[in-house]
Amino acid sequence: MFEPCKWENKNILHFTDLIRNSYLPKELRSQAKHSQEECLLRTATKLNEAGISFEKVHNRCLLDIKFEKKRFFSWFLCLGCLPRCKLFKARFQIPQLKVDHTTECVLRNLIAFEQCHYPEAPFICNYVFLIDSLIHTKDDAELLVEKEAIVHELGSDQELTNLVNGLCKHVVTDSTCYHEIIEDVNGHYNNKWKWAMGTLRWVYFRDPWRSSSTIVGVVVLVFTIFNFYRVSDMLF
Structure with missing residues (x-):
């Protein structure tokens, strides 16, 4: 279901602890504290817009999620549709999650184990809460499946949505290891200019066909304006 990471020798409490430890990035395993601030993340479709x-x-x-963007280039997100122009993208990188009919059982056991033995370091809970924040509706699930951030063997994307939304019920945490990522993503989301660039990209540069049509339209508009001023100068 998941791709385990290399792990260092440590005191393993239980076989479930061994599984949990294998999915933690090295920086998380050595992290003593993480933010106590509660952060809310927008849904996948909202962030995509x-x-x-x-x-x-x-x-x-699995838990090594990152948000990457270049400080200057990310102001021109509409250019991110061009081939090999990742510099202009704000990228939410998610290790691929493979969901099958055993996933819910595994995650619930890991969550329960953390609640009992690692209440101050609930990394698996943080991960599930993050994915749950991204997926509120079927459209959110469809987007992540389309981008292959999540692949599943369930009957439909709605089943995936129901599964993810049900994992966090009655689970309480007062901290998150993804505070910096959520803060950066929310900062991007709340920036009006970047939102405008994102909307421009979503409406006019969503795919190569729409991008080419937009570029042709702009060229025709510029050519028309140029000819208008040229004719005006000749007449007056």
Whole structure:
């Protein structure tokens, strides 16, 4: 179901603890504290409308989620549709999650184990809460499946939505290891200029066909304006 990471020798409490430890990035395993601030994240479709791209990544621990953007280039998100122009993208990188009929059982056991033995370091709970924040509706699930951040063997994307939304019920945490990521994503989302660039990209540069049509339209408009001023100068 998941791709385990290499792990260092430590005191393992239980076989479930061994599984949990294998999915933690090294920086999390050595992290003593994490933020006590409660952070809310927008849904996947909302973030996508703001110009944030979701990308699957391989060869990375399940919980090793990152948000990457270049400080200057991310102001021009509408150019991110061009081939090999990742510099202009705000990228939400998620290690691919493979969901099958055993996933719910595994995650529930890991969550319960953390609630009992690691209440101050609920990394699996944080991960599930993050995914749950991204998926509120079937449209959110469809987007993440389309980007292959999540692949599943369930009957439909609605079943995936129901599964994810049900995992966090009656689970309480007072901290998150993803505070910095959520803060960066929310900062991007709340920036009006970047939202405008994201909307421009979503409406006019969503795919190569729409991008080419937009570019042709702009060229025709510029050519028309140029000819108008040229004729005006000749007449007056």
